[in-house]
Amino acid sequence: xxxxxxxxxxxxxxxxxxxxxxxxxxxxxxxxxxxxxxxxxxxxxxxxxxxxxxxxxxxxxxxxxxxxxxxxxxxxxxxxxxxxxxxxxxxxxxxxxxxxxxxxxxxxxxxxxxxxxxxxxxxxxxxxxxxxxxxxxxxxxxxxxxxxxxxxxxxxxxxxxxxxxxxxxxxxxxxxxxxxxxxxxxxxxxxxxxxxxxxxxxxxxxxxxxxxxxxxxxxxxxxxxxxxxxxxxxxxxxxxxxxxxxxxxxxxxxxxxxxxxxxxxxxxxxxxxxxxxxxxxxxxxxxxxxxxxxxxxxxxxxxxxxxxxxxxxxxxxx
Numbered sequence: 001x002x003x004x005x006x007x008x009x010x011x012x013x014x015x016x017x018x019x020x021x022x023x024x025x026x027x028x029x030x031x032x033x034x035x036x037x038x039x040x041x042x043x044x045x046x047x048x049x050x051x052x053x054x055x056x057x058x059x060x061x062x063x064x065x066x067x068x069x070x071x072x073x074x075x076x077x078x079x080x081x082x083x084x085x086x087x088x089x090x091x092x093x094x095x096x097x098x099x100x101x102x103x104x105x106x107x108x109x110x111x112x113x114x115x116x117x118x119x120x121x122x123x124x125x126x127x128x129x130x131x132x133x134x135x136x137x138x139x140x141x142x143x144x145x146x147x148x149x150x151x152x153x154x155x156x157x158x159x160x161x162x163x164x165x166x167x168x169x170x171x172x173x174x175x176x177x178x179x180x181x182x183x184x185x186x187x188x189x190x191x192x193x194x195x196x197x198x199x200x201x202x203x204x205x206x207x208x209x210x211x212x213x214x215x216x217x218x219x220x221x222x223x224x225x226x227x228x229x230x231x232x233x234x235x236x237x238x239x240x241x242x243x244x245x246x247x248x249x250x251x252x253x254x255x256x257x258x259x260x261x262x263x264x265x266x267x268x269x270x271x272x273x274x275x276x277x278x279x280x281x282x283x284x285x286x287x288x289x290x291x292x293x294x295x296x297x298x299x300x301x302x303x304x305x306x307x308x309x310x311x312x313x314x315x316x317x318x
Contacts, residue, residue, distance in 0.1 A: 011156050012062050014136075014143050018159050019055035021132040022048045022166075032125035039107035040173040040192040041122045043100035044129070047169050047200060050095035051162045054088035058155045061085065065250060075291060078250015082214040085154040089208035092162070092200050100197030107190035119181050126174045133170060137163035154214070154251070158207055165203045169196045220246045220254050224286075231285060232258060237274045239263045242297070252288050259295040271296055 026048035033041035061084035069076040140160045176192025179185075219225065225246060232241050240261040247255045260278075262271060279292045 018136045021136045022052040025129045036122040039103040040176040040189045043103045043193040046099035047096045057084045082211045086211035089204045093204035097200035104190045104193035133166040255291040257293040
């Protein structure tokens with residue numbers, strides 16, 4: 001738990017850094033876009049506004065997902081991270097992607113009429129944005145490399161996706177402005193707006209798909225599942241693992257439900273002791289297994305289908 005709180009603290013710092021950078025850049029892009037009448041720069045301003053709102057969602061996710069389990073939510077609040085990540089994806093799509101497409105269509109129909117000073121101001125703003133967004137991206141990449149399991153953190157993954165898209169979006173906007181300046185054709189800035197819109201729609205789709213997979217109940221990865229199977233089959237009393245079900249309840253929490261056939265000939269007292277021992281072995285090997293349910297079936301010698309069921313729940317509060 002201490003380690004998880006530490007990693008949450010680092011993620012919170014990363015999100016706050018990204019939020020500060022996006023708020024500053026959103027204002028600069030909006031002012032520069034209005035002064036220069038650049039559709040590409042205005043698209044990037046909408047992109048930064050969407051990212052700023054999403055960072056607020058992620059801060060809420062970090063705070064709310066750490067609440068302990070209660071009677072209304074006995075498995076804890078770990079899924080909150082995925083809910084807020086889904087809202088962030090919707091924000092990127094609506095506020096960033098759709099507005100960028102609107103700016104592109106507007107530029108094609110009305111044209112864009114920047115002055116030389118407008119181009120200069122716009123490119124300076126994009127240069128500052130590139131440095132700020134790049135710094136935030138470096139911070140997120142660094143945390144991903146040093147934090148064990150960071151790649152599964154939806155908050156960190158969202159910041160990485162946003163910052164990566166922001167850096168690429170700045171380059172697209174700058175390219176559109178430069179080509180417009182050189183050729184005098186507004187279609188280049190319109191194309192940059194469309195490209196930024198497509199980029200944001202793609203990022204929103206990927207983030208939304210990941211959040212959806214978690215929210216509807218996703219199992220642990222295949223390698224971990226095989227390790228659990230091996231541990232259970234390695235117990236001397238276990239004859240067969242008839243069924244093994246897992247589900248992620250959060251970034252560092254998952255549920256295990258298994259139906260296990262024991263070797264015949266054990267009395268009910270020993271069956272109960274075996275159940276408790278196996279449960280403790282699973283929890284000791286994987287502390288993330290907050291909830292372990294074992295359905296133990298034991299067929300005594302000479303009996304035909306007699307069974308003893310035992311449910312063991314490791315509800316160690318998140």
